[in-house]
Amino acid sequence: MPQKIFAPWDDPDEKPLIQFRNVTKRFGSFTAINDINLDIYTREFFALLGPSGCGKTTLMRMLGGFETPTEGTILLAGQDIGPVPPNKRAVNMMFQSYALFPHLSVWDNIAFGLRREGKDKGTIETRVQEMLKLTRLEKFKHRKPHQISGGQRQRVALARSLAKAPKLLLLDEPLGALDRKLREETQFELMDIQEKTGTTFVIVTHDQEEAMTVASRVAVMDEGKLMQVATPDRIYETPNSVYVADFIGDVNLIEGRAHQSGEKVQLIWAEGQPPLMATTQRNFSLDQKCTLAIRPEKVSISAERPTAANVQKGTILDIAYLGNISTYHVELPTGHVIKAQEANTRRIARRTFTWKDEVWISWTDTAGVLLEG
Structure with missing residues (x-):
């Protein structure tokens, strides 16, 4: 039998674990959270993603009980948790500032x-050993927090948060202090733990890659509002706004005016240039201002003129070599700079294109997403 895809948000009979109902949070005259409605389901790994000051940490602090909504209701398993103090909630929070006990060893932390829960010695021993192994802290177990690095302290905080296997774990930028390689490994370990324990994880991060890697769904936030809530692939492939397209990953944005005929749209984008061709399910009025968003990996680069729906000639302005891929910045006669990406399957010495080369770039009419504005 094929494995059932985990998508409780698509099941009308599935009850959310967490429900935000018209939640607003103000600090004086500043609105940090603006009338948010959001459902998060049991066993989800849910990411709150956005730039600094977008409200994601405030949303999490309300879940943890460290802030109360100015308006609206937050339900956890159907219960209004507004009046419930933090220590009485079935929620554990891992703080960005670690909040470790300085006088206790890593093991005791x-x-x-x-x-505190009165677990027997054997259970505690087994569980702490599991956590030490998971976070690679076995050899530091007798040290105090001040005797280990910031990254190691963060891992102790993570281990402590997971030790009690809470129903809901809140993670505020949990991997920020780790170096890149360890952070990537820990992301997969986190996913593994989350799956094994069945705990619902809500993570706050400004790192798009992290959110896209670990999360079952991502909420992209800006200025206290939810811009889009969807699975990582939908956020990346079908963003609902220029803001989301631009915030997630690398993207080319070409502004123009729409001339639509059914699903086909001609984008009038530059004087004296033929229109760009795009396909959309949306309806645009004649001459409506819109933006075509195309990911660099969907733009091909070639020495000869290709056959494609959209073909442009340009000059290589810059090359970003990232090991496995190269991103070519191609300047068009209009002044637009379009990024095209290629996998580096050959050795660098045998690279096809270099700076100042004249090249052709092309993409299909379905490669981009046409967005309003």
């Missing part, structure tokens, strides 16, 4: 919550 991880064991702290289990001891």
Whole structure:
């Protein structure tokens, strides 16, 4: 039997674990959260993603009980958690500032919550060992927090948060202090733990790659509002606005005016240039201002003129070599700079194109997403 895809948000009979209902949070005259409605389901790994000051941490702090909504209701398993103090919620929070006990060893920091719950010695020993192994802290278990690095302290905080296996774990930029390689490994470990324990994870991050890697769904936020809530592939492939397209990953944005005939759209974009061709399910009025968003990997680069719906000639202005891929910045006669990406399957010495080369770039009429504005 094929494995059932995990998508409780598509099941009308599935009840959300967390429900935000018309939640607004103000600090004086500043609105940090603006009338948000959001459902998060059991066993989800849910990411709140956005730039600094967008409201994602405030949203998480309200879940943890450290802030209360100015208006609206937050339900956890059907219960209004507004009046419930943080220590009485079935929620654990891992703080960005680690919040470790300086006088306790790494081992005792991880064991702290289990001891408070009155767990027996054997259970505590086993669980702490599991956590130490998971976060690669075995050889630091007797050290105090000030005797280890910032990245290691963050891993202790993560281990302590996971030790009690809470129903809902809130993670505020949990991997920010880790170096890139360890952060990437820890992301997969986090996903593995989340799957094994069945705990619902809500992670706050400004790192798009992190959100796209770990999350079952991502909420992209800006200025206290939810811009789009969807699975990572939908956020990337079908963003609902120029803001989301631009915030997630690398993208080419070409502004123009729409001339639509059914699903086919001609984009009038530059004087004296033939229109660009795009396909859309949306309806645009004649001459409506719109933006074509195309990912660099969907733009081909070639020495000879190709046959495609959209073909442009330009000059290579810059090359970003990233090991596995190269991104070519191609300047068109109109002044537009379009990024095209190629996988580096050959050795660097045998690269096809270099700076100042004249090249052709092309893409299909379905490669981009046509967005309003």
